Amino acid sequence: MNGRTGRRREPWLGPAGVLIAFGICEVVGRVGLVRRSYLPPASEVLTRAVQLAADRAFLNGVGATLRAWALGLGLAVAIAVPLGLLLGSLPVVDSAVRVIVEFLRPLPSVALIPLVSLLLGTGTGTEVALIAYASLWPVLFNTVYGLGETDPLAKDTLRAFGFGRLSVLLRVELPGTAPFIAAGVRISAAVALILAVATELLSGFGEGLGIFIAQAGLATDGTRDVLAGVVWAGTLGLAVNGALVWGEHRLFPWTPDRQATTARRVGA
16 A cells, blocks of 8 residues: 555456456356356356357447447537537536536436437437437536636636637647546446447347347347347447546546556556
């Protein structure tokens, strides 16, 4: 334990937890505590997940899910960042739309599937719209919060030298807010992937990982395929989160979390 850097994280704890969970599921499935039709052994599920990597139709479905995920997340970022900068820069505008934002934010995206399907039809457009709606809020609120956390001295200094509001925004506020925006994008990326799979599961149209899981759930002995699809969804989520965390560390090495990690490595 180092008082300056906080609690030290042991890198082996994550893999150890995964192995323990794998072992428990394997034992429960093997000894018959739960019927195999309900919970197959973990090794069989993992083997099936690996086999799906050679299934072209399955991979096409995963690709469709990832395309909808990327389009929805990109649309959310394109809307949320400028809107967040506007709300954070102009308190009058923020006060005017706050009630609307607080009304829309709690609405669950999956509850909007019938309405959006009626407006946009069944297809990728509906999925992208729902993903964008759910992913917008973390980026929006992180942008507003980050804008409020920028250094007031730096802003006052630029204003004293005659820089206008736009110059202060581009030179000080936006760079200072960028780590908060990146954190919001990372949170939204997970939300977007959940919504992509959930929308496919609940709507039952198109193609994708959620459609594969839904169809496997209707099969007589499809539990193994359902769980294999879930393994794929979890693996995609881990890969996306890992890539975004790596990107944050590379782009924003001055953030407190990154500085703490560097200090631990130096002190090791």
